[in-house]
Amino acid sequence: MTKHDIVVRISEETGLGRIQVASVIQKTMTCIGEQLALGRKVELRKFGIFSVTVRKARVGRNPNVPNVDVMIPSRAVVRFKSGKDLRDLVVNLTAQKVKAAAEAQSAETRK
Numbered sequence: 001m002t003k004h005d006i007v008v009r010i011s012e013e014t015g016l017g018r019i020q021v022a023s024v025i026q027k028t029m030t031c032i033g034e035q036l037a038l039g040r041k042v043e044l045r046k047f048g049i050f051s052v053t054v055r056k057a058r059v060g061r062n063p064n065v066p067n068v069d070v071m072i073p074s075r076a077v078v079r080f081k082s083g084k085d086l087r088d089l090v091v092n093l094t095a096q097k098v099k100a101a102a103e104a105q106s107a108e109t110r111k
Contacts, residue, residue: 002109036078046085052076 007025011018032050035042041051057074082090 039076044083046083048080048082048086051079051081053079 007018007022010016010021010025014021032042036050036052039052041049043049053076054074055077058072060070060072062068062070
């Protein structure tokens, strides 16, 4: 499902115009991003929690030159912990269902 599909669905279900819906979705994503950039956590009840954590510095390996260590610096990363309602929606998915859905979505985007 693309952003356009989501906008159309919400527009039809709420009676709001597509431009209004797209604007609200974009503003929501922008606000979430701004809060994360400040290091704050964002909780969307029943959906999940976005937070920022710092990944420790570590030693990595270049597969092309495996005998040389590469230092990977610490950095901030976004984490997401799904809420109970979201977990309940996806709990019965199998690997085959996920793969089939990804392939179907890929085929849709190639059209």
